[in-house]
Amino acid sequence: MNDSFRKSMTWLHTWAGLVFCWILYFMFVTGTVGYFDNEIDRWMKPEVPVETNISIDDSVRVAENYLRREAPDADRWVITPAQWRETPHLRIFWQGKTTEETTENAAEESAEDAEPVNGNEILDINTGEPMDQSVRDTGGGQTLYRMHYILHYLDRDIAYRLVGVITMLMLVGIITGVVIHRKIFSDFFTFRRQKGPRAWLDMHNLMSISSLPFQLMITYSGLIFMVTVWMPGIAVGSYGFDLQKADEGLHMLVNEEHVERSGEPGNLVSLQNIVEKLSSRDDFENVRNFEVFQPGDTNAKIVVNVSKDLSSDGATQLVFDGMTGELIHDRPFVKNNAVGVAFIMISLHEGLFAGPFVRWLYFFSGLLGTGMIATGAIYWTQKRKVKIAETGPDRGYQFVESLNIGTIVGLMTALAAYFWANRLLPLGMEGRADWEVHCMFIIWGLCLLHPVFRPKLNAWMEQCWVASLAFLAIPIVNLLTTDAHLFNSLPEGDWVLAGFDIVAIATGIGFAIAALLLKNRLPKTQIVKGALQQAHAQGS
């Protein structure tokens, strides 16, 4: 659109960045806290006991007993032993039997029982029965982290497509951002201590460049994550729109076990037997889960997925005969290098392999991304401020400024509200978990309305105070409502629970500092504000 490539790209960077930046900010906030989803779960479910040091043997024994009793004739069992950070509890899933009857019914869409009956439970290792989690019905950290790609209220198909467009805009934003910074390294070391648009731009550059590899990785892997939703056309088209062929092609990329029933009832080998065989392997500690296909049939097969570090999703796959317990295959899950690359990207995105240090690094990189979006959006308004003071405020400017305040600060208050709701909503309440989320979005809505009725700089300051108080009060609300408070968690050295409250306090202090800085700036900008009000008076 311009003679100079850099100028065109600056234009594209500005607008591709701005157009959905508030949803992108929401994705970054919920995604970043999502790196601590299990820790947040822990804090939001203080009544659920913590189980540690459960051996794989115990997990498998308890799960096997339960599944043999409750779902002997299922199509598939999945047993995920309790062992890692992201698997704090023994979790089982079973896929109900698909019979000819259910297939027929499904075709006719007649009966309700057309769908095979699936099950999903968290088992108590001591009793062997499903764990009672109903004391405090909560969405926990999982609901919060899922928001970064399903946006919660929208229909899932619409949400995925919207998220796809926004992620693509993010990619365009990153690449154009790199292109327009010829002096990328000198910019990195440039931070002018001054006010106004230039300081915001410097901050935006500092945050973006310092976390550039992370931002690029998280964006591209985000696209890869849902490649089947966003870019299925190449595969389908390549097979001449023959969906069956495309499906066959897909199955050539990974090793997937597909087991047909023989129809003869079979006696499944004890899973303990399999665990015993596994225990001599070097990678026994890395066993991720056990899948049993057609457990009640003579064709039964047992698949053990073993993950290794980065390629956790493209794990090693061990296949055992379900009757004899004999090892049939020891092979990688992935059969294709491109898919291998894709799985490494997905693993990098999820960061499940990360220990505490790398996890915090992920968290801070996410915060830098969040800050990058925020400073970019603020820079857009700052740059226009001077011009606006001359020509009078236009609607677009007012709109962006209000959205900025209500999202950049307001969403954080809403996040605090989500945690408040977890502690304050009555325990027996109907739809309690849903209302936690409603509380979050109601508060966000109010925060979006507030700046419409206030002078903008005052609105920034007021919202910072509110966010500060909302976060500082979290440990207090926690103290008043549960036993999971700092006076218990610190002496016990429970750093997950204590860490949550400490981060809440730190966030609260951060917003208080921001509010104080804004307060100092209020009188100095009276001139601009006066000009704005004058212009506004003239305009109306």
Added chain:
Amino acid sequence: MATTITPRYRWLVFSRIMAALIPAFLLINTLGVALTLLLPVAQHSAIAWVTLFSFAGYCALVMWIFHAKSLRLIWSSLVIVIAVTSGLSWWFIQMGNAQ
């Protein structure tokens, strides 16, 4: 952009947004399909590689659309490439089926 916002400017931007959303996305798909059929590797493997890089290609294409000077150049290029690549793919698939 220092330019004042005229109806013509709005049109230039709107047309490019539309081009980037629909034909450009279509082009990445048709070009991708053609590449999977042309590359000298197994088809399923080619699909995986091409799909992996498709977002990078889409990004580059969008950047070109917002840099190229004339709308006519943008739209005609998009239409021609879509037509050629889909025609080529169609011919390849027909040949494959005939064998």
